[in-house]
Structure formats: structure tokens, C-alpha cells
Amino acid sequence: MPVYHIVLFHLKQGVTPAQLETWSQLAQGMVGNVPGLVSLKTGQPLPICVPRARGFDMGIVAVMERPEDVAEYAVHPAHLE
Numbered sequence: 001m002p003v004y005h006i007v008l009f010h011l012k013q014g015v016t017p018a019q020l021e022t023w024s025q026l027a028q029g030m031v032g033n034v035p036g037l038v039s040l041k042t043g044q045p046l047p048i049c050v051p052r053a054r055g056f057d058m059g060i061v062a063v064m065e066r067p068e069d070v071a072e073y074a075v076h077p078a079h080l081e
Helices: 016-028 049-052 066-077
Strands: 003-007 037-042 056-066
Touching: 003 066, 016 037, 056 066
Parallel strands: none
Antiparallel strands: 003 056, 037 056
């Protein structure tokens, strides 16, 4: 059964769209390099959801094959980078 690992971020002031794109590409590049990581998507809240986003600017949804993969993902060098 897949595990959905969801993380929300408050971005620092001054983060540029280019920096977000680089970060997103690096994050998605972990798929295939981190054992058990099936997919990873990044994104910002939809405009209609911003009032309910509680200040979060960005999020990821990582899909892992099994619960044990979350612990391996957390300490994997590609994730720590």
C-alpha cells in the first residue's frame, strides 16, 4: 500500500521563481535515486485556497512504496542535499 508523505513550507522572504524551479527540479530528481520513492510533486497553493493555506507557500507530495521507505528517504543523501 503506498504512503503519501506531505510537507508544507513557509518560504523565506525574497525567494525567486527561478530558485523555486531549481528546487522543484532537484526534488523531483530524487525519484529513481531514492529507494522506495515512487513519485514526488511540488506546487504552490491554488489562488482560491490561499486564504486557507495558513501562510504556507509551497508543498510537496511524495509517494513511497511502504511506510519503511519514509525513514530511508529522510536520511538519504539526495534528500539531505
